[in-house]
Amino acid sequence: xxxxxxxxxxxxxxxxxxxxxxxxxxxxxxxxxxxxxxxxxxxxxxxxxxxxxxxxxxxxxxxxxxxxxxxxxxxxxxxxxxxxxxxxxxxxxxxxxxxxxxxxxxxxxxxxxxxxxxxxxxxxxxxxxxxxxxxxxxxxxxxxxxxxxxxxxxxxxxxxxxxxxxxxxxxxxxxxxxxxxxxxxxxxxxxxxxxxxxxxxxxxxxxxxxxxxxxxxxxxxxxxxxxxxxxxxxxxxxxxxxxxxxxxxxxxxxxxxxxxxxxxxxxxxxxxxxxxxxxxxxxxxxxxxxxxxxxxxxxxxxxxxxxxxxxxxxxxxxxxxxxxxxxxxxxxxxxxxxxxxxxxxxxxxxxxxxxxxxxxxxxxxxxxxxxxxxxxxxxxxxxxxxxxxxxxxxxxxxxxxxxxxxxxxxxxxxxxxxxxxxxxxxxxxxxxxxxxxxxxxxxxxxxxxxxxxxxxxxxxxxxxxxxxxxxxxxxxxxxxxxxxxxxxxxxxxxxxxxxxxxxxxxxxxxxxxxxxxxxxxxxxxxxxxxxxxxxxxxxxxxxxxxxxxxxxxxxxxxxxxxxxxxxxxxxxxxxxxxxxxxxxxxxxxxxxxxxxxxxxxxxxxxxxxxxxxxxxxxxxxxxx
Numbered sequence: 024x025x026x027x028x029x030x031x032x033x034x035x036x037x038x039x040x041x042x043x044x045x046x047x048x049x050x051x052x053x054x055x056x057x058x059x060x061x062x063x064x065x066x067x068x069x070x071x072x073x074x075x076x077x078x079x080x081x082x083x084x085x086x087x088x089x090x091x092x093x094x095x096x097x098x099x100x101x102x103x104x105x106x107x108x109x110x111x112x113x114x115x116x117x118x119x120x121x122x123x124x125x126x127x128x129x130x131x132x133x134x135x136x137x138x139x140x141x142x143x144x145x146x147x148x149x150x151x152x153x154x155x156x157x158x159x160x161x162x163x164x165x166x167x168x169x170x171x172x173x174x175x176x177x178x179x180x181x182x183x184x185x186x187x188x189x190x191x192x193x194x195x196x197x198x199x200x201x202x203x204x205x206x207x208x209x210x211x212x213x214x215x216x217x218x219x220x221x222x223x224x225x226x227x228x229x230x231x232x233x234x235x236x237x238x239x240x241x242x243x244x245x246x247x248x249x250x251x252x253x254x255x256x257x258x259x260x261x262x263x264x265x266x267x268x269x270x271x272x273x274x275x276x277x278x279x280x281x282x283x284x285x286x287x288x289x290x291x292x293x294x295x296x297x298x299x300x301x302x303x304x305x306x307x308x309x310x311x312x313x314x315x316x317x318x319x320x321x322x323x324x325x326x327x328x329x330x331x332x333x334x335x336x337x338x339x340x341x342x343x344x345x346x347x348x349x350x351x352x353x354x355x356x357x358x359x360x361x362x363x364x365x366x367x368x369x370x371x372x373x374x375x376x377x378x379x380x381x382x383x384x385x386x387x388x389x390x391x392x393x394x395x396x397x398x399x400x401x402x403x404x405x406x407x408x409x410x411x412x413x414x415x416x417x418x419x420x421x422x423x424x425x426x427x428x429x430x431x432x433x434x435x436x437x438x439x440x441x442x443x444x445x446x447x448x449x450x451x452x453x454x455x456x457x458x459x460x461x462x463x464x465x466x467x468x469x470x471x472x473x474x475x476x477x478x479x480x481x482x483x484x485x486x487x488x489x490x491x492x493x494x495x496x497x498x499x500x501x502x503x504x505x506x507x508x509x510x511x512x513x514x515x516x517x518x519x520x521x522x523x524x525x526x527x528x529x530x531x532x533x534x535x536x537x538x539x540x541x542x543x544x545x546x547x548x549x550x551x552x553x554x555x556x557x558x559x560x561x562x563x564x565x566x567x568x569x570x571x572x573x574x575x576x577x578x579x580x581x582x583x584x585x586x587x588x589x590x591x592x593x594x595x596x597x598x599x600x601x602x603x604x605x606x607x608x609x610x611x612x613x614x615x616x617x618x619x620x621x622x623x624x625x626x627x628x629x630x631x632x633x634x635x636x637x638x639x640x641x642x643x644x645x646x647x
Contacts (some may be wrong), residue, residue: 038342042162045349046126048421050119057115058174064108065175068324069182069590071103072317076190079309112175124163126346131155133348140419145382157227158341173331176324185319190314191306197296198289198318208281212274219271220340233257271337273568285322293318322332355418357438364441365430368526368557369397376415376425377409384421385411387580389486393573395430398558400568402598403577409561411580413529417443429527447520449549451532453512455504461496464518465506471522480613482551483518484512484544510545517548528558565602572599607624 045052078094085129135151185196216569237244244253293315301304370392378386386408393399401409414420416427418434427434434442455463464479465471480486480496492498504512513533520528533549546567562568569588576584576591576598583594591598 025271027155033046038339038346039254041346042316042342043121045130046123047119049126050122053115053119057119060108060112060115061174062178064105064112065178066182067101068179068320069186069317071098072183072186072313072320073189074313075316076102076307076313077311079307081309091490101413109175109481120163124159127162127345128155128159131159131345134349134351135159138351138353140414141354142351147232147235149230149235150228151348152230152235153224153231154344157231157346158224161224161341162338162345173328176327176501179324180321183317183324186317187314187321190310190317194293194296194314197292208277212277212281216271216274216336219267219342221268221343223264223271223337223343224269224340226260229265230257230260233260289318289322332572346361355421355439357440358436361438361441362432362436364437364445365432367430368396368555369430369445370428370556371399371416371527371559372428373412373425373582374428376427377420378411378415378420378422384580386415386425388425389424389577389580389582391582391585393557394560395557396555397572398553398560398570399575400560400571400574402562402565402568402574402601403565404601406579407577408580409577410531412577413448413531413559413561416529417446417448419559445525446527446529446584447518447523447525447552448529448531449513449520449533449552450530453504453516455500455507455512455515457500457502459460459494459499459505460489460492460515463500463515464522466519476522479518479521482548483514483521484548485514485518486516487544509541513545517545517552518569520554526556528553528556530558530560530562532561532563564606566597 074094074097077090077154081090081094095291130156135155138146184195187198217585233253233256244250295459373389373391376386376389377384389408389412391399401412403409411420416421416434418439421435429437429442429445461476464476464485477486480489489495498506500515507515530549530553533545556592560568560571565588568574571588573585574588574591576596576599577583582595584591584598586594592602
């Protein structure tokens with residue numbers, strides 16, 4: 024919600040109503056029970072003020088010892104009751120608020136994880152972390168102040184006001200003469216606090232995003248000597264956050280300060296007006312003390328309530344952001360009446376698929392068939408649309424026209440759960456969680472036997488390096504798997520995919536970041552994984568796709584050619600050009616290229632860079 028500041032009062036009521044309907048009503052019985060205790064605690068201040076009159080007029084003035092004992096015991100009982108009810112309602116209210124905050128966090132995380140790629144491209148991780156953690160904490164902090172203090176203070180205010188009116192309603196009117204002076208400044212201050220709080224929330228999200236980028240990119244930061252640059256950037260954002268927080272606190276404090284000014288005016292007027300009646304004998308000292316005590320106690324809860332008004336504006340800014348995220352509907356959703364998932368190993372068909380991001384065409388009528396149980400490679404220059412094929416197939420993004428079909432069913436006719444359960448993905452970035460090797464392989468799978476796990480570890484070549492790890496399968500892999508090498512991480516991901524045992528395998532540059540030795544091991548594991556599955560492979564290194572059953576060549580979002588490795592080389596075209604660039608085979612006949620030993624292909628990509636280095640060295644008169 025981004026309503027104008029002029030609607031701050033409407034917004035507050037609406038946001039509180041939303042918070043109650045969505046989360047707090049689940050704990051209504053706790054809230055009701057604690058509210059009763061809160062009412063009792065709040066009324067005790069009124070009882071204390073009310074007892075001032077009999078203490079002065081019936082005990083002190085006449086020197087009545089028995090009355091003094093009675094008044095003393097009543098005071099002790101009042102404070103004992105206040106202590107017990109205070110503990111009870113605070114524990115109950117805190118339990119309700121913490122549970123409601125936990126519900127909000129879990130609901131928010133669930134909603135965010137189901138959002139599509141377009142959402143996450145415009146909402147960076149740091150922003151979402153700030154919303155899930157800091158904003159919810161801000162709400163919880165203020166809400167605890169509300170439920171453990173605001174209700175009690177409001178009831179205290181009513182009780183004390185009743186005592187003051189009971190003593191003399193005219194004195195009460197005189198004491199409140201300065202109250203109208205609060206209204207306009209308070210409204211202005213609340214608007215100011217809400218604006219500054221919004222600014223602070225947004226700056227906090229930007230800082231969280233910056234920190235996420237720094238710590239996840241700590242290696243390139245060090246290698247590019249960017250420590251000072253990043254520190255300066257962080258310092259600038261933090262300075263702006265400090266200014267915003269200080270201004271918000273100043274605005275919030277000014278609301279409470281206005282109550283002090285009003286209290287001073289009220290006390291002054293009552294002393295002048297009421298003091299004259301005491302001197303004239305029209306009122307007793309006990310009545311004045313009862314009224315004065317009620318008045319003195321009344322302004323303290325009023326002051327706290329006024330300060331809470333400012334803090335609520337801070338919480339409201341956080342609730343606005345959270346409400347937007349909780350109620351944001353994913354643009355990609357399961358159909359209302361999904362078809363059953365296809366059985367067996369399916370064929371994949373792309374039929375005239377068009378996809379654009381704004382004015383940029385990513386797929387321009389892409390069409391091809393990946394036959395069931397076979398390996399289909401997708402090659403092309405960067406930006407040709409290869410990875411988008413995977414995104415469309417798994418419905419991370421939906422095309423504007425055309426269709427993708429899996430096992431005879433259009434992908435948008437299946438539930439998202441059933442569709443994505445058909446795929447295992449192994450990509451260049453082997454994503455591991457900060458947990459043990461075992462947990463990274465098993466994840467949510469239940470009842471995995473030791474025999475089954477050992478077979479998978481062997482097939483994925485994870486068993487080859489397990490003896491070198493300190494705790495074997497129970498070794499912590501570190502954040503994003505940083506305690507393992509690139510090849511080891513890939514093999515863990517392959518083991519995970521083997522355990523999932525899905526009919527379709529998607530390989531996205533799965534070996535491009537590995538050295539030759541690791542690539543050989545990982546490629547052997549991938550061969551084991553792809554057996555009996557429909558496999559789609561994205562690769563820049565053509566040595567990894569030579570043996571594919573079909574190679575689909577893409578250029579500028581279009582499928583421009585397809586066939587086997589030998590067929591594509593014989594026809595010439597983009598694939599042959601890519602092959603020449605990688606392997607420096609210009610001038611060779613098709614027959615000579617076809618006879619090149621497969622085993623040498625892994626080493627061949629280095630020939631082009633070597634010749635380039637030789638030419639560069641030659642320009643400087645250096646023989647190589």
